[in-house]
Amino acid sequence: MDASRFIAGRLRFGGRIAVVSIAVSFLIMIVSVSVSSGFRNEIRDGISDLTGDVQLMPVDMNYISEASPISIKQSFIPDIEAIPEVKDITPAVYRAGIVKKGESIHGVLFKGTPREKSESDTVRLGVSIPIRLSDMLGLKVGDKLLTYFVGEKVKVRNFNIIDVYEGVMDGTDNIVVLADIADLQRLDGWSSDEASVLELTLEPDAKTDAGMRAVTDKVGHIALEKTGEDDDTLIATSVISRYPQIFDWLNLIDFNVLFILVLMTIVAGFNMISGLLIMLFRNISTIGTLKSLGMTDKAIAKVFLRVASVIVFRGMLVGNGVALLLCGIQKWTHLIKLNPENYFVPFVPVHLNLPAVLTADALSWLVIMILLLIPCLFISKVDPAQTVRAQ
Template sequence: MNVTRFIASKLEFKSRAALGSTAISAFVIILSTSILSGFKHEIYKSISAQCAEINLYSEDKTFPNESTIRTLKNDRRIESVQEALIEPAIIRKGNEHIGVILHNTDKIESGIIIPRSLSANLNAEKGDTLLSYFVADKVKIRKYKICEITEDPALLEKNTILAYIPSKDLRRVKNYTTHEVQCLEIRLAPHLRNRKSIDRIAPELGYSTGLQAITSTSRFPAIYDWLEILDANVLLILVLMCIVAAFNMVSGFLILIMRSTSTIGILKTLGMSTNQLMATFMRLASKNTLKGLLIGDMAAIILCLIQSKTHIIKLDPQNYFVSFVPVHIDPGDILLTNLIAWACVMIFVLIPARRISKIDPASSTKGETL
């Protein structure tokens, strides 16, 4: 057995404060990164579902041909390309009538999908029939049966109601041919839904297709700014928690070294070098740091799993864009943050470990044994 490993196994680290602070730091770090990742995941998903990351418009009212759409669909950066149609309308049930924006969808063959707020305002339930009035050169009236009621999109402007009807119905209302569209909604792959990727890809697609590109980052700049602020806050938490854990671990090991002065003196007398003794205490520090990180990780993961299944902690969607605290557990992020925290603590532990070199075996006449 390696001598440093053997001696480290015999030394006892009794600082519960150091171990506890490491566990708490790991708990806070993993919880913070999981919540931030959850916010990003949910908000990016909402933006993608409601309006897509990139919308391509034709400035001269011409429409993209099939080869252009085929090229876009073959782009690995793009998850989907939807030919979008939008039309304002008035929805009526009984004496109640409300203005809405109708968007095409290929998810249904007939009927209409409405948000919960519209359902409440019209006192309508799934299966009820609604009248839709399209006001253009000539008023057109259509009947639609409610086939689904969804949650209200949190990202839309106040008083904007978005409902969905089949693409073929909206084409007939607008007198569009099969391949005529108002714009192309480009939904990017999940890992490319951040501001930097969107702002880089949009001009490329606009140039290659000859269409005008409008991005979600220009439509919702405040949301992306808010997410960047959250990034900075989580980074600050990571730094502070690493410092707290390192400070407490350093304090604990200073006490351990002071308690083990005679042991260190005896080992030096027996021929152990300062480097071997430092390696022994560093091994003990690493073991206890990893133990604290593991305890904190397990507690944070359990809490995240409970929240992801039950949504027990609620939020106001008007302020946070989601109705609950979202969490997203990424094993890669957990491993990386643990590695950073461990490295930070080990660097700081070098400070008390260097004290070993100053211990004189001749003066270490009183102390404890292994």
């Protein structure tokens, strides 16, 4: 039988305050990691759904003019489709417009993508507008959206609102109205084989900053090196380069979370140091007795570290349990709301990233146990002769 385990099992130390302090630290850490992952996934996926992860566009891209279409049948498309990280390629038409209701006007950006036939056949000139535009102009589903398009000559269209969506772009200056690509192609006088850009959607595993940059470089290289005589000159841009302020903000959140993890680990570690010191002071006579029986300082330290590790583990379990419960409630109810103009999303997003949670738990537990080696130095200062005499 392991003597240190046997003795550790006989030591009595409630440590409720230590368990609570450890639990609070792990609670804050797990919630921070989950919210950080939630922000990154929610915002990144929202922008990806709206603009694609990577765009192939002409060098002279112009949202106002209808004079710069590209063919959707570039000869190098099969090479791009062969890239493992590329999930889908979708043509899109962009067109800037001015919407008007009563005396109120506002500039918007129309985006046209292919729609299911049943949807586009149901309502002619149907569009989906962001909730921000709906609130600004008092528009709702079923209303008309009077729009002016400025080019060589002014064109007017009266769209029908078929949906109001809530997107991450509501927190930026861009107001994107979603339309059928065929409606915008007719507006610009383009054929069904022409578009403004080609948007690439990547596989989930490739939707990291490094992954998107790597795929963008591959796509740009293919578009440059394998362009045929009848192809357009296109460049590849990632969503990171198009919206750097959003991704810089996400990186700042990640840095703050890292700071919180380090801070909470240190706080939990020092709370446990104080708890272990109290336990050592209460058991000075026990330490002296064990030394007199021939146990080494290392073996005695192992006894108290076992007790401390149990306390840390209990606190970690309690903290994780409460954190997962709170995150689950927020994930399914969106109880805590946010201002999308400041945070890009209308609620606190939560993503339970199990590998990140387990990594945070393991690293924090390891750091805390290393910190607990400091008070164990006290054991070497205990004189068994004096403690036994004191008894």
